[in-house]
Amino acid sequence: MSLLQIRGLTASYDRSPVLHEVSLEVPEGGFITVVGANTAGKSTLLRCISGLLDKVSGSIVFDGQDILRLPPHRVPELGIAHVPEGRHVFAEMTVEENLYLGGYCRRRDAAALKQSCDQVYALFPRLRERRRQAAGTLSGGEQQMVAFGRALMLKPRLLLLDEPSHGLAPKVVEEMHQAMIDIHRSGLTILLVEQNTRLALSVADHAYVLQSGEMALSGPSSALLEDSRVRAAYLGL
Ligand SMILES: Nc1ncnc2c1ncn2[C@@H]1O[C@H](COP(=O)(O)OP(=O)(O)O)[C@@H](O)[C@H]1O
Ligand SMILES: [Mg+2]
Numbered sequence: 685m686s687l688l689q690i691r692g693l694t695a696s697y698d699r700s701p702v703l704h705e706v707s708l709e710v711p712e713g714g715f716i717t718v719v720g721a722n723t724a725g726k727s728t729l730l731r732c733i734s735g736l737l738d739k740v741s742g743s744i745v746f747d748g749q750d751i752l753r754l755p756p757h758r759v760p761e762l763g764i765a766h767v768p769e770g771r772h773v774f775a776e777m778t779v780e781e782n783l784y785l786g787g788y789c790r791r792r793d794a795a796a797l798k799q800s801c802d803q804v805y806a807l808f809p810r811l812r813e814r815r816r817q818a819a820g821t822l823s824g825g826e827q828q829m830v831a832f833g834r835a836l837m838l839k840p841r842l843l844l845l846d847e848p849s850h851g852l853a854p855k856v857v858e859e860m861h862q863a864m865i866d867i868h869r870s871g872l873t874i875l876l877v878e879q880n881t882r883l884a885l886s887v888a889d890h891a892y893v894l895q896s897g898e899m900a901l902s903g904p905s906s907a908l909l910e911d912s913r914v915r916a917a918y919l920g921l
Contacts, residue, residue, distance in 0.1 A: 685748070687712040687842060687873050688733070692742035695732050702728050703897045705742070710842065710875050715868045717876045717884040717905070719918060720894035726877035727769050729894070730844045733875075734766045735759050746842070761789050763841035767848060771831040775820025779811050779830055782819050786834030797837065804833035807863055825856030832863065843867070845876045849883060861887060881918035885909050893918070 688710040695703040703725045710716045720726050731737055733744055735756040744752045746762060759766075765786070773782050783804060787797045805812035808829040814822060819830050828848055835843055845864070849857040857880075864887050868874050878884035885891055885905040893901040893914065901908065908914045 685712075686710055686745075687714075687747060688875065689745045690729075690733075690742070691745075693729075693732060693744065694741045695728055695737050696739045697728075697737070698739075701897065703732070706894070706897070706899055708892055708899070708902075710873060713871065713873055714890060715864075715874045715876070715888045716890050716892070717878055717888035718892045718894050719878050719881045719884050721918075722879060724894045725897040726879075726894055727846055728897075730766060730768075730846050730875070730877055733759070733764065733844060760838055760840075763838065764844065765835035765838040765840035765842070766844040767831050767835045767846060769846040769850065771824075771827045773819040773822075773827045773830045773834075776818055778816050779819055779822070780815040782830050783811075783833050783837050786837035787839075789838060796839075800837050800839055804836050807836075807866060808833060823856075825852045825859070828852060828856070828860065829863075832860075836867070841873065843872055843874045845874060847878055847880070848876070849878075849880055857883065881914070 686709040690706060690708045693703055693706040694701050706729065718726055718729060732740055735754050740752055743750055746764065751759065783801055787800060790797055810826060811829055811833060814826065819827060832848060849860045861883060864874065876884055876888060885908055888905050891902065891905045891908050892899055
């Protein structure tokens, strides 16, 4: 059974739907990506999973439970961590305080949280060096690491990543790329939404193409990399 199964999801902010009858499956242990142009509806899809939209229909089933109308604060409790686009770190708080906020649901187990924090520092050694520094003073790439690490502090069963490499220098994009691969290899299930199709198809095993709020194509990443429509529209080939 899939860890996450979305069927016929339609969602709107006001009257006109932004997502139309979207279906998608994320198997346990999988690395799935949804690629699409700017405004295709990628962030909206993740927001629906996190319970942030009210005007929704269809179904979103996580581990056998329909979470479509679950209030947003209940979603992390199920083990779904969301790294939003634009990072949203708490600028005045230190790196380590930001990380511990992500572990709020696990606050009663201090030893386990400390262990998760050490794992985040092992993944991103630069965060250990800067752990007492206000997060707002970090570079964009380092703030992305904080946002990523904060999500890992939940010890999630499903990680939702919204364009983690957007606006970062190529070297930092490469670090993010490697971090995603390492985290997936450690056993975490990932759903990544990306405008950077080339990067997304190189890390994920299965991909969906979202076009104007509708699922246009899906298949193994290796097959989409060879698909003439994907190559022409998204890879500039
Ligand atoms: N808070 C909002 N209120 C109203 N419309 C929104 C809001 N956020 C996004 N939209 C609209 O929904 C559509 C999909 O946006 P979004 O999910 O952010 O796309 P993507 O992440 O693929 O760039 C766009 O047309 C966008 O203008
Ligand atoms: Mg977006």
